[in-house]
Amino acid sequence: MSDQRNDGATSADFDLGPAEPTPPIAIHGGPANASVRTTATPVEVSDSILARLRDCGATVDTELESRTESSRDWWPAAMSWATDGQIPARAAAVVRPNQAEQVSSILAICNESRIPVTAAGGRSGVLGGSVPMYGGVLLDLCGLSGIRSVDDGSLVVDVLSGTFGDRFESELRTDHDLTCGHWPQSMTLSTVGGWIACRGAGQFSTRYGKIEDMVVGLDVILADGTEITTGGYPRSATGPDLNQLFVGSEGTLGVITAARLKVHPVPPATAKAAYSVPSFAAGLDLFRGVMRTGATPAVLRLYDEVESDRNFSTGDDLCVVTVLDEGDPVIVEATMAVVEREARSFAGGKSLEDNLIDHWLANRNEVSQLEALIQGGIVVDTMEVSGPWSALADAYSAVTDAMKAVPGCLAASAHCSHSYLDGACVYFTFGGKPSEPTRDAWDRLHAALWDAGQTAALNHGCSVSHHHGIGIHRGEYLRESLGTAHGVLTTIKDALDPHDILNPGKMGMESSFGPGWSGLP
Secondary structure: OEEEEOOOOHHHOOOOOOOOOOOOOOOOOOHHHOEEOOOOOOEOOOHHHHHHHHHOOOEEEOOHHHHHHHOOOOOHHHHHHHOOOEEOOOOOEEEEOOOHHHHHHHHHHHHHHOOOEEEEOOOOOOOOOOOOOOEOEEEEOOOOOOEEEEEOOOOEEEEEOOOEHHHHHHHHHHHHOEEOOOOOOOOOOOEHHHHHHOOOOOOOHHHHOOHHHHEEEEEEEOOOOOEEEEEOOOOOOOOOOHHHHHOOOOOOOOEEEEEEEEOEEOOOEEEEEEEEEOOHHHHHHHHHHHHHHOOOOOEEEEEOHHHHHHHHOOOOOOEEEEEEEEEOHHHHHHHHHHHHHHHHOOOOOEEEOOHHHHHHHHHOOOOHHHHHHHHOOOEEEEEEEEEEHHHHHHHHHHHHHHHHOOOOEEEEEEEEEEEOOOEEEEEEEEEEOOOOOOHHHHHHHHHHHHHHHHHHHHHOOOOOOOOOOOOOOOHHHHHHHHOOHHHHHHHHHHHHOOOOOEOOOOOOOOEOOEOOOOOOO
């Protein structure tokens, strides 16, 4: 184990991105020639409505190429379709406000005219959540950017929702000596509002929590343009927590324009370590033991044999554990001592070179390999679920076995990426080669692998999603998982958005705009 002090924290090592949405993959033939895959009937926006939207002060963009690029995200299925010159759907207009008051006016106009509105930030989601399924308005919120205020005494920051994650963290550290502690792989691709809307998690969540643990309060605009503020207190007994009504709602209940988030002093000390354990189940037991003590190392990651070799070239039949903690030196030292003690309690467990964590830190935000594999006609995707400790070992085996049993599967592997007192997240990666080089064959294999894995996870007591959300792709699984409770979600949607203009057809909900997604086999 190595220790570093007063170095600005290992987690701070990142490069700033462009502070604008990054296209996931080039569209074959160019965006101007792209065809639309969905058969859902698109809603157009009349010239008179476009004029009213412009009068709100927002930029209104109706250029074909811009509408095409703005209507897609990092959904792997849609990335594959792009290689055939297809996009999932296309907005009729891209509207870019730079003030919350403009968002309110835009929604009021669209609500009155029954025009669907799909709120979007960095569009880094991987499940089609920011795809404007029924056309209408793509509401680009990236113009709502920047930190509005910092309460250092209370350790709360007020930030606009279109702020990109890397810029947010950089400004916090540079100007205020603070950190949010939220480090998703999509740090340079995603926005604060996207984190909240999709109930995201960062790679340091075992120390800092998921985004829902960080939200103190929200500014939200409802479908009819009504502006509301939620939360604002450390704890309160003032009825249901309205913060959590909108966290994870994926733009279906309201548009988040700003948030108050918990922050922390930049950690003065860091420490790191790596171990091997004889099996994935043994590693889960190790993590469970650590969490039961109350220790919460910022990073606690377990890789199965396949991913250990893929990521660290171990070449052996072993599972790698990487650990990193940051914070007050006394707490860090105690936390790492607990991890060391628990690791030593497993037969066959041993220390590894801690430069493995350096390798992970240097490559943790790398996303370019996905494009290369998809361009090569390979099916590749990820699926993350959470479950209780008592279920995870069996769920891991069941999911990987189910995927491997699908004809055409080349690999199914996993790592444990986020741990809590009651359970953890297991993050699966899978790939396959279609039986023939056709679009239909790719889609069938992709759907079969997803269905095998997601069904096995649900059957073994796991959630539908840990942090990627639902979007389009997981809608049917959310309905299955929630059962009759899904009707409660629909009832809330009907109450807050009676004309169904907010991101319609997502999260497994039927839409008044007609039949939903039909772009999958």
